[in-house]
Amino acid sequence: MDKAIELTRLTWRAGKVFSLDEIGLNVPTGSIYGFLGPNGSGKTTTVRLLTGMIKPDSGSIRVLGMEVPGELPSILRRVGYVPERPHVYPAFTAREQLDYHASFFERWDGGWAGKLMTRLGLDPSRRLSRMSKGEIGKLLILLALAQRPDLLLLDEPTDGLDPVVRRDVMSAVLDCVSETGATVFISSHLVHELERICDWVGVMDNGRLLAELPMQQFKNGIKRIRVHGAPELADEAPFTLLSRDRTNGPASMETWIVRGWEEPMRDYFDRVGATLRDVIDLDLEESFVELLRSSRPTHAHEG
Amino acid sequence: MYRSMLFIHWKQIRVALIPFVIASFGLPVLTVHWLGSVPDAPQRGMMAYRVMTQSAQWLPLYPLLAGATGITLALSAWNWDHQLGHVYALSLPLARWKYAGLKMGAGAVLALIPAAAFWIGALIASASVTLPAGLHAYPTLLAVRFLAATLVAYAVLFAMAAGTIRTTVWFVSAVVGLLILTALSRGLLASHFTVFQRMSPIEWVLHALASLPGPFHVFSGNWMLIDV
Numbered sequence: 001m002d003k004a005i006e007l008t009r010l011t012w013r014a015g016k017v018f019s020l021d022e023i024g025l026n027v028p029t030g031s032i033y034g035f036l037g038p039n040g041s042g043k044t045t046t047v048r049l050l051t052g053m054i055k056p057d058s059g060s061i062r063v064l065g066m067e068v069p070g071e072l073p074s075i076l077r078r079v080g081y082v083p084e085r086p087h088v089y090p091a092f093t094a095r096e097q098l099d100y101h102a103s104f105f106e107r108w109d110g111g112w113a114g115k116l117m118t119r120l121g122l123d124p125s126r127r128l129s130r131m132s133k134g135e136i137g138k139l140l141i142l143l144a145l146a147q148r149p150d151l152l153l154l155d156e157p158t159d160g161l162d163p164v165v166r167r168d169v170m171s172a173v174l175d176c177v178s179e180t181g182a183t184v185f186i187s188s189h190l191v192h193e194l195e196r197i198c199d200w201v202g203v204m205d206n207g208r209l210l211a212e213l214p215m216q217q218f219k220n221g222i223k224r225i226r227v228h229g230a231p232e233l234a235d236e237a238p239f240t241l242l243s244r245d246r247t248n249g250p251a252s253m254e255t256w257i258v259r260g261w262e263e264p265m266r267d268y269f270d271r272v273g274a275t276l277r278d279v280i281d282l283d284l285e286e287s288f289v290e291l292l293r294s295s296r297p298t299h300a301h302e303g
Numbered sequence: 304m305y306r307s308m309l310f311i312h313w314k315q316i317r318v319a320l321i322p323f324v325i326a327s328f329g330l331p332v333l334t335v336h337w338l339g340s341v342p343d344a345p346q347r348g349m350m351a352y353r354v355m356t357q358s359a360q361w362l363p364l365y366p367l368l369a370g371a372t373g374i375t376l377a378l379s380a381w382n383w384d385h386q387l388g389h390v391y392a393l394s395l396p397l398a399r400w401k402y403a404g405l406k407m408g409a410g411a412v413l414a415l416i417p418a419a420a421f422w423i424g425a426l427i428a429s430a431s432v433t434l435p436a437g438l439h440a441y442p443t444l445l446a447v448r449f450l451a452a453t454l455v456a457y458a459v460l461f462a463m464a465a466g467t468i469r470t471t472v473w474f475v476s477a478v479v480g481l482l483i484l485t486a487l488s489r490g491l492l493a494s495h496f497t498v499f500q501r502m503s504p505i506e507w508v509l510h511a512l513a514s515l516p517g518p519f520h521v522f523s524g525n526w527m528l529i530d531v
Binding site: 051052053072073074075076077081083085087088089091092096099100103104105 | 304306307310311314315383387388390391393394395396397398
C-alpha cells in the first residue's frame with residue numbers, strides 16, 4: 001500500500017505542558033483521511049510538523065515519499081495547505097492574492113481558479129480585510145485546490161463556518177478529489193462532517209494516536225453491548241473492552257463498550273457463562289466519544 | 304516569483320515611503336535654499352568658508368535620513384509575515400534562504416525610489432545656486448552615498464527583523480552582556496595592569512565598524528553636497 005503520509009515514532013514536546021508521544025500514522029495514497037480529536041489534542045501540531053513549520057524532537061516524517069524537512073520545497077510544491085487560522089495578506093484583493101500565490105506553484109491552474117472563484121461566489125476585486133470569515137474560508141480552499149496538489153492538508157477547514165459555506169467548501173474538495181485522485185488529510189473535531197466523506201480515520205487525544213483504521217471498520221467495530229452475568233475479568237475476550245458500566249439496569253447486568261467486534265464473538269459469552277442480551281451500533285460520534293472516554297484515566301471521585 | 308515579491312513589498316511600504324521620498328527630495332533643496340541667506344562676504348575665501356560651514360550644519364541629517372529610510376524599508380518587509388505568524392511564508396514551496404533573499408532583493412530595489420528622489424533634489428539644489436570659485440557640488444556622489452547608507456541600514460535591520468522576537472532578544476542581550484563584561488573586565492584589568500588603561504575592546508569594535516572597510520563607514524564619511 002502506497003502511503004502519502006508516513007509518521008514513525010514522532011515525538012515533539014512544548015515544555016512540560018504538551019507533547020506528541022511517538023505518533024505512528026499512515027495515510028494511504030488516494031484516501032480521504034479524517035484526523036479526529038478534541039481541541040488541544042495535537043491535530044494542528046501534527047499538521048504543522050507535516051508542513052515542516054516545526055521540527056520534531058525525534059522520529060521521522062515522510063510526505064509523498066519524501067523526507068520532511070530535508071525535501072520540504074519539493075513536497076510543498078505538491079501540497080495544498082489550509083491552516084487552522086487564515087494566513088493570507090489582508091491588504092491584498094482576492095485577485096492579487098491569487099496572482100501572488102500562483103507565482104510560487106508551477107502546477108497552478110488559473111482557469112480552474114477562475115471557475116472556482118465564480119462557483120464559490122467570491123469577488124476578485126474585494127480586499128481580504130473586508131471579506132467575511134466564510135469568504136476567507138472559501139478563498140483558502142480555492143488557493144489550495146487550484147495548485148492541483150497531490151495531497152491536501154486541511155486543518156479544521158470549516159471550523160466556524162456556517163452550514164452553507166461548509167457544504168460549498170466540502171463539495172469543492174470532493175470535486176477536486178474525484179477529478180485528480182488527490183489524497184486528503186483533513187483534521188477536525190466535527191465528527192459528523194467527516195463521517196460522510198472519509199474512508200480512513202485516525203483519532204488523537206492528549207498527544208497520542210488512539211486509533212487508526214478504515215472508517216467502516218471504525219464505525220462497525222465499536223459496539224455497546226449488554227451482558228448478563230458478566231465475568232469479573234475479560235482478559236481473554238477476542239475484542240477490546242473499552243469500558244464497562246455496572247450501574248445501569250439490574251445488578252447483574254452490565255453495559256460494555258467494545259472495540260473490534262465481530263458477530264462470531266458472541267460465542268465468547270457462552271464460554272464464560274454470561275448471556276449477551278443486546279449489541280447496539282454506535283454512530284461515528286458515539287464511537288469517537290467512547291474511544292476518548294476509555295483512553296482517559298478514570299478518577300474515582302469525579303462526578 | 305521575484306516580481307510577486309516586489310509587488311507585495313510595494314503594497315506594504317508605499318504609504319510609509321511617501322514621507323521619506325519627500326524628505327529625501329527636500330533635504331538637499333532646503334540645504335541650498337538656506338545657503339541663499341549667506342551674507343555677502345568681502346573676500347572670496349571668506350564666502351567659500353561660510354558656504355561650507357553653513358551647509359555643514361545640515362550634514363548630520365543626511366545619514367540620519369538614509370538610516371531611517373533603510374530601517375523603515377526593513378521593518379515593513381517583515382511586517383505582514385510577523386502578523387501572520389510566518390505561516391503563509393513557510394507554506395510556500397521554496398527554501399527559507401531563498402524566500403528571505405527574494406524579499407531582501409525586493410526591498411533593495413525599492414530603496415532606489417528615495418535615493419532617486421534624493422538625487423533629483425540634489426541636482427536641482429546644485430543647479431539653483433551659484434557657488435564661489437573653488438567650490439563644487441557633488442549631487443551624484445552624495446546620492447550614491449545616500450543609497451549605500453540606506454542599503455546598509457536596511458540590510459542590518461532586515462537581518463534582525465527576520466528572526467523571531469526571541470532571537471532578537473537573545474541578540475540584543477548578548478551585545479549588552481558583552482558590553483558590560485568588557486567594561487567590567489577592563490576596569491578590573493586596568494587597575495592591575497597599566498597597559499589596559501589605554502585599551503578598550505568596545506572602542507576597537509566601534510572603530511572597526513565605523514572606519515574603512517567597516518560597513519558603517521558610509522554613515523561617518525563625507526556627506527557634503529558642496530565641497531572643495
